[in-house]
Amino acid sequence: MPRGNFFMNDQCTWIELKMENGVTRMSGSSRAEFGHSVLDEDGLECGVSGGWTWNDHSLVIESDLHGYLPLYVHHTPDRLLVSDSPLPILSRLERRDLDPIALGFFCRAGFLIGDRTLFKDIQRIPAGARLTWTAGTLETELTPWKKTESPKSIKEAIDGWSDRFRVAMKRRLPVGDRFDLPLSGGRDSRMMLLELHGLGHAPRRVLSLGSSDSGASSDTSIASHLAHRLGLTFQEVLEHDVDWLSAERQRHVACGFEALEHVWLMPLWNELLQGGAFWYDGLGVGSLTRNSVASPEMAKLLRDGQFSDWASGLFALTAATSPRWLAPILERTPFCIADDQSVLSDLQAEFSRHRDAPNPITSFTFENWGRRSIALNPLAICRSQSRVELPFMDRDLVSWARSIPIEMMHENDIQTDACHRLYPEFSSLPFDDGSPPKKAKASLWLRYRRHRRKCSFFKNHARYFGTLPFEALSDSTDKSGSHRALVLMFHLASVDSLMSDR
Structure with a gap:
């Protein structure tokens, strides 16, 4: 049975297979389809679709060619869990461990890389993958995307x-x-x-x-x-x-x-x-x-071997908070988060897979x-x-x-x-600058009520951050950084509650 219902999403789909005395027992959905299939003129898939099928003997899981569908897997010799979210899988695990390196990159960039999730025993299913599970054995086939010759002009x-x-x-x-x-x-x-x-x-x-x-x-x-x-x-x-x-x-x-x-x-x-x-x-x-990450200035950093500076430039363009807030947040977070060097090494390993591409960034x-x-x-x-x-x-x-x-x-x-x-x-119609639309200013009473709710959340659910949330709430010199600091602290406090079933 799943442990706890903290932040569970009943729209998610999952399947669990267990080997018991040589017999496979299934729970969840035996069949699931995600995305939308689009066939080309020859009847071949060119869209974003995937899913799984269980036929009482084998489970076949397929991701889309680019791996954009969120599909996740947990696998041991006698058990397999698959879902379109890591949360249903996590709720069914007896032991829950966070991945410090994944958390480290996430705190600095606001997203994850490769096939890591925040949780050690749950992985994202790779792009172009076909996984077949039969009687406790999991086989993986990968179909790489078809490369096209680069244009000459x-x-x-x-x-x-x-x-x-x-x-x-x-x-x-x-x-x-x-x-x-x-x-x-x-x-x-x-x-x-x-x-x-x-x-x-x-x-x-x-x-x-x-x-x-x-x-x-x-x-x-x-x-x-x-x-x-x-x-x-x-x-x-x-x-x-x-x-x-x-x-x-x-x-x-x-x-x-x-x-x-x-x-x-x-x-x-x-x-x-x-x-x-x-x-x-x-x-x-x-x-x-x-892609602003691939600007001439950013590309030059890579050519000059300044990967650490390129990484800092990447983080500055993401949803991450500013360094002013990041360091004290990481110091107060109640679980292990990887340091700068560990995160940089993992980022370099992922980036190395793309170095030979026509546009690696x-x-x-x-x-x-x-x-x-x-x-x-x-x-x-x-x-x-x-x-x-x-x-x-x-x-x-x-x-x-x-x-x-x-x-x-x-x-x-x-x-x-x-x-x-x-x-x-x-062509004469201009384009916007890509920034989010400006919100209408809420009434003084509504702003006060929302402020109190934020204060109450951090006071009751994230005492380990001390005064940091309240400093961010009142900061007027770094509004973008302070708001993103609040989002990160909310995220970390929520993950803490998720892991401890609070």
Whole structure:
């Protein structure tokens, strides 16, 4: 029986197999499917789908080609546990141990790398994996992604990317089904909307997070302008009346405690899930075509052998808090967390797998930041919606994007150029800067009530942090760092409660 129900998510699916006196006993779901299967013109999989099947003799588990579906496994000679979240597995283990190195990287970056989880005895299932369990024996087959020859010129890179994007969209047409489309002021959603519009498909509604009254250059204002220009129904999604603790708790559980970011998007995901229709999502493209971690300055650090400085630059671009807050938080946390050198060594080992790629930095971020954090938006937080179309995750488009040399990425903004070439009549419409929408200021009473709730949480559940949470709550000199410090302390306090069944 599972131990404790702290932060459990009843939307998660699991299966457990136990060998007892030569007999296999199964509990949970004998069959599970995740993601959305998309077949190419030859009937081969090019989407993001996976799952498992138990036939009373063998269990076959398959992950998607890129490993973006959150699938987890615990294996001993006489027992196997599989789930789409680490939490159902953890609740069924008699012994629970944290992974200090995974925790160390997580505290510095806000996500995980490789196939580690926060828990020693639970692993993420690798990309392109087929696991077969029979009578206590687990066999693993890995299918590497098919590499594509790199383009010889910028024109070839942009043309190849544009052509494959259009093919990816045609493979994912709504075919009469109603659908929604979340639209920002950025490139991803704009390209999907304009391509669908050109093919004669209109969304039931276009949604954007925030208010168009926040300025002509705001994310929502740009999205509203485009939607109205196309004659589409536009809906603003405002911040829900949910306090910070409740929103963070909901996100943490949905993500299996594996990411510190995304909470500001929760109102949008809740609105889409309640709407009942499927939608299109731009997952995958950011880490491959417009990647701040792969800037010329960051690339030079790697060329010069300054990996530690590159790692510091990576951490500064993530959801991690500032060094001012990190050190005292780690000192007060009631469990072992790896030091800087151990974390750096593990990061180097993971990065070494990507050094021979045409663009090693984007290869690393796609397989780690994208896979272990950003993908949790449509594939974990929104797991109750079985169909979310992910055209930028198309097998052929991803393979082409990964083949583009880093030097070409520095010379041109591939996605922006492709967008302007494909839709020249909209090239004068600006893009937003990618920052989260500004929230409307809450009333003084609401702010006071939320402040008191935060103070109460840390006083009752995280006394070991001492005065740190209250210093962060009152800090006005480093608002971003102090807020992220609060999120990290909330996360660590929640993990502590999770491990001790409190």
